[in-house]
Amino acid sequence: MYLYPNILGYDKSAFVRMRTALGEAGAFGVTIEYPGFQNWFSLVQNGIEALTFAYYDHHELIEAWRELEHRRCIRMMELILDARPDFVLLGGSGSITLYPGRKPFQVG
8 A cells, every 4th residue: 555555674784773873872762653643634635624524524534544554553663673772762742632532541
């Protein structure tokens, strides 16, 4: 699929070069994003407003998109973990404020 092609692998030598250059001067980390409006609003005409309408009017399409990106993110995380970084930064600023219609945390 064009939007999220199958990820077959990665060039581990790039990670080795970066980690080697860093040495013991710091922690080596990798960033990964996860599915959600916080990443999608710039990909559609009329941004967050259009996504919000689509979420309610064509929920099955938004869910299909989420599933595609979810599979891509899982594959990317598998490859990231193979590279054994010191930490993984989850990039999703705005995901709490853009969480559509449900409470993001269960308190009790």
